[in-house]
Amino acid sequence: MPHSTQLDKERITTSTPESEAGVLVVRRHHLLVRCSHWLNVPILLGLILSGLSIYWASPVYQHKPNPKTGSFDPLADIGIWICVHVPGLHQYSSPPDWVYNHISLGPGMLAVALRLHWLCAYLFMLNGLVFVIGSAMGGGWRSLLPRRTDLRDALKMFRYYLGVPLAKLTHRSWPHPRFNTKYNALQRVAYFSVPVAGLLSVFTGWAIHKPTQLHWLTAIFGGYDKARIWHFWLMWFLVLFVVPHVILVLADGWDTLRSMIVGWSTRAERSEDF
């Protein structure tokens, strides 16, 4: 940003001595967005931890028992693989349980997992409701709404992200595509699909939870068993969103992470060179 350093120098020289040179700050995230964003972290973690324990009570995806391990569950296979290939885990008492012991409450926890799931689910719905009402009233939803030009712009951003590591290594300039909107096209697709996935998680959850009283909802998702599969894969969608989300935020720098906590950003211009 050669532009801004020049500007800052100019400001220092021209401002009066008693008023220190100011930093340009732009309001970025509304308090409502910040609160609902961070509340989702423990709530979704609780939903996933308890959800996997519930899934374990009757796994959907099963294959013929492996003659060597006796496992019939692909998630248990991953646990076995980890115990075999990661040093120091060979003595683990039950390798098939590894995944469930480490990324869920553990097997045989159905009663407590259900209670934790209901608690987190009601909090998730409450949080989502406040977010939806707040963004509808404040108009913040507009910045998340995908646009017609987004496909082309999203590909541009995708190309940019792919090229960043190489450009950094070779010290070559790799300009960030310029957009005159709050979020770029790829961000819009991601940030719009996450609330939609959250909403679908809630609907599929109710479809599984009340398949007789809300049987019309269960029918929308193709029946009870299919609704369970929808619910399961929506969880993976949210997990798969979080991975690049966290990587890109950390790669983008402290200002981006801080803006989700404090609400403002010192990058008055978003579309600057990386």
Add this chain to the structure above:
Amino acid sequence: MNLEDEHSAPEADNTSSTESVSPRKPASFFQEQPPQVMEVAPQVLRHWTRRDLLLFGMSATAAAAGAGSLLPQATLERLGIIHGNKNWPNKEWLLNRSLRIDDDVAEALYSRNRLVPTYTKSQITPLRNNYLGATPDASYIPEWRLTLDGLASGLSVVLNIRTLLASFHVHEQITRLVCVEGWSAIAWWAGFRFDDLLRAHPPMSQAKWVRIESSVNLGPWGNPDPYYVSLDLSTARHSQTLLATHLNGKPLTVEHGAPLRLLVPVKLGLKNIKAVTRITYTKDEPSDYWAKRGYSRYEGI
């Protein structure tokens, strides 16, 4: 601090600065929201950052401690957070509260007039024997009787399967049985309506609940382990709540609760008690085998 003053003051008394600032915020830059660029002194910014990060850190710590305390003791021990701490504070109230709320929601959703979906014979799926313990020996069947208690007459009524089948009209239905574990099965049932039994042997006037018991239920090592469920009378009176005697066109086998089991498709499978031996109408909510083990008491689906 007045942000408007901060924003306007330097522009008013410093023309060169204003000119430099203007190309940074063209009219089209913040299309969705009016531009809210403001100028803040660095030490104020540092103060804001410190204050907000501290607040965030404290909230995150509190949330982590609160959420961590809700996890089961076995999970915390496995994660190495606690080591066999027997004095772990009782944190069940919040989880129990959410379970009660969920039960209230289920009760509000229930309607005696809403029928559960029925299926065709081609949609029938295998139904597994999900007896938690050992399956009882068929030797109890010849001696089997159903006892009714808590009746308006104040008497106990004992009935055998012949009398029951002769007294009531048999209804058929193909409905889905949904287990709390997540699996389900579509099965073709036949039996008489619980409502018809209630009409023939009316419960005492204050009765709101029914306790249904199976004395022949066994534990995992074949030890006697009576099974009992609570059911609200409103659900018992639902037209699809059957006391089933037949499965897939044949009399119930021992695996599926011969000679008489409860079929209540508006509840999870665990309320669908097999080999019913006693039905008691009560004023207060009776205890329930699985509710005692941390599951919901209502289990309406």
